[in-house]
Amino acid sequence: MSAAGQIDAGAAVWAEYNALVQKARSRMLARPEAVHARVRDQAEYALVAMQAGCHHFHALHRPDYPAFYRQTIWSPYEAPWGGPSSDMVYAWAFIDGRRTYRIHGRRGTTRFSDLQLFNGYFEREDMRGLGNLDFDTLQTGPDGSFSFIASAQRPAGYAGDWLPLDPTEPVIYAQLRDTWWDWAGERGIDIHIECLDPAGDAMVLPTSVTHERLLRSGHLLERTVARAMGYANMNRKLAGGQNNAFGLVRGSGATDHGASGRAGYGGMVWDIEPGEALVITLDEPQARYWSFQLVDWWWMTLDFSYHQSGLNGFQAERDPDGRISMVLSLEDPGIANWLDPIGTPTGLVQMRWYDGTVADAPVVEKIALADVVARLPGARRVNPAQRSADVAARAKASLARWGY
The missing domain is CATH 2.60.120.1600 (Jelly Rolls)
Known part of the structure; x- marks a missing residue:
């Protein structure tokens, strides 16, 4: 495809993404509750915050260069979309079920910490949990240090803690919940992740991949708005x-x-x-x-x-x-x-x-x-x-x- 053709294709993708954003905004402002000025103000801000979060979920991750992100997705007051708990400091890593990772760190003194795996986040109709790890079950050193492997198969000769991954899922969402009880008196978990068998230098994404991720981000926004409004209806029904x-x-x-x-x-x-x-x-x-x-x-x-x-x-x-x-x-x-x-x-x-x-x-x-x-x-x-x-x-x- 010529350079001009690539630009035209990109314009169409961005137009489709912007249409998804506008559709979500119109749906939000059509709610009867938006008659309140405060609720409308919250709607406009939520739309911006959701876009930021959706981009971090879908457009910006690098499974070959993983990290546990905190502020970029559910920061305390800037972008707390999805109803995150005020007591849980969440961290997210995005990993490939075909790769092998080492996750290590030191336990904190919070109420509990767990790691839950998903095959997507709301943008997929077949979203499902892929496993859960309670850090209380890990072997730890005297200082609370831990280390375990996450992979599709347990490595040969490895006898330590192991978290199985689904090799059919190239992007797995790993959500850490570090759950605080006494905010001033506890210490949080220290956690790190590294990919042991990266595919190669995948830092620069092809345009086609960026566009595909952008549209997934838009669909996540669309479904998040729908789920938010459905959640309120569910509460009333219950x-x-x-x-x-x-x-x-x-x-x-x-x-x-x-x-x-x-x-x-x-x-x-x-x-x-x-x-x-x-x-x-x-x-x-x-x-x-x-x-x-x-x-x-x-x-x-x-x-x-x-x-x-x-x-x-x-x-x-x-x-x-x-x-x-x-x-x-x-x-x-x-x-x-x-x-x-x-x-x-x-x-x-x-x-x-x-x-x-x-x-x-x-x-x-x-x-x-x-x-x-x-x-x-x-x-x-x-x-x-x-x-x-x-x-x-x-x-x-x-x-x-x-x-x-």
């Missing part, structure tokens, strides 16, 4: 078609949509006005880890560093009777367990728990904001100065997990 009520998806072991087979999930669509509050009450989950967090309509986790938009089982304070009560309101209710929606009148609450059970869905009661203190007489009071100090400490601990 709650009997209501807003301000929880439904539960107990751990099913399913991994075909990015979920962990170790986890159970709950969700709620919130819808409140100024001067209103939702009191969320539950028995403490009997689980290794549990948390609540707020996400917007586009599946973007609300900022959890500079705002208390989520609480886990270490951070949440208990009622005198041992139960957990939290308050979701646009204004600060003056109690410790506030879920701050950052001025967003409607969105989604995500509940997660790992390695355990939840007896019943949380109970939600809408009351006047002025009645919160009387409704929760045993809750610790927090004045504005205390809240500012608490949030400053939270931000410092949160961002340090990401190396900021």
Whole structure:
């Protein structure tokens, strides 16, 4: 093909990609919830953040030169698309199931770390989990150091830890969840990866490969938007078609949509006005880890560093009777367990728990904001100065997990 022909072909690919972006934007802004200015603002930003993330998933990876990326995909507040947990520092590596890799590092002191493999991420209708590794099962040295091989076949004579890969998948998505409980008091995992048998110098991609990846990125964007809106509808359905009520998806072991087979999930669509509050009450989950967090309509986790938009089982304070009560309101209710929606009148609450059970869905009661203190007489009071100090400490601990 002539140079002019290549340019024309490239223009057609970019036009197709831009059409996918515009289709996603139109679909987002057509949602009834986009009548709220704050929700529209979130939609426009989410579209940009999703594009950045989708490019890192599909356009920019190099399986022959892998690394565990953190900030480039689900950074704390810049691009938290897909509803990532505020407690999990995620890292992603992109590997080839036909190659052999050595993964090594040092365990941290977080609640748990696991590595889950997928054959794609939402852009594939046949997305499925390819395996899961709990770092608790690895052989480690006295200092917590570990090393294992990931490959299609166990290397001859190798007796160490081994993670099998699917040789029919040339791009495998390896997702690390390093799950923090006490943000200020724990140390994260140190992890590295190297390809032991690279195909050759594949750093410069042919134009045809770049174009194919660009379109996959566009389709991931399209499907992510569709899934985000479907997630809200699913939460309503699980709650009997209501807003301000929880439904539960107990751990099913399913991994075909990015979920962990170790986890159970709950969700709620919130819808409140100024001067209103939702009191969320539950028995403490009997689980290794549990948390609540707020996400917007586009599946973007609300900022959890500079705002208390989520609480886990270490951070949440208990009622005198041992139960957990939290308050979701646009204004600060003056109690410790506030879920701050950052001025967003409607969105989604995500509940997660790992390695355990939840007896019943949380109970939600809408009351006047002025009645919160009387409704929760045993809750610790927090004045504005205390809240500012608490949030400053939270931000410092949160961002340090990401190396900021």
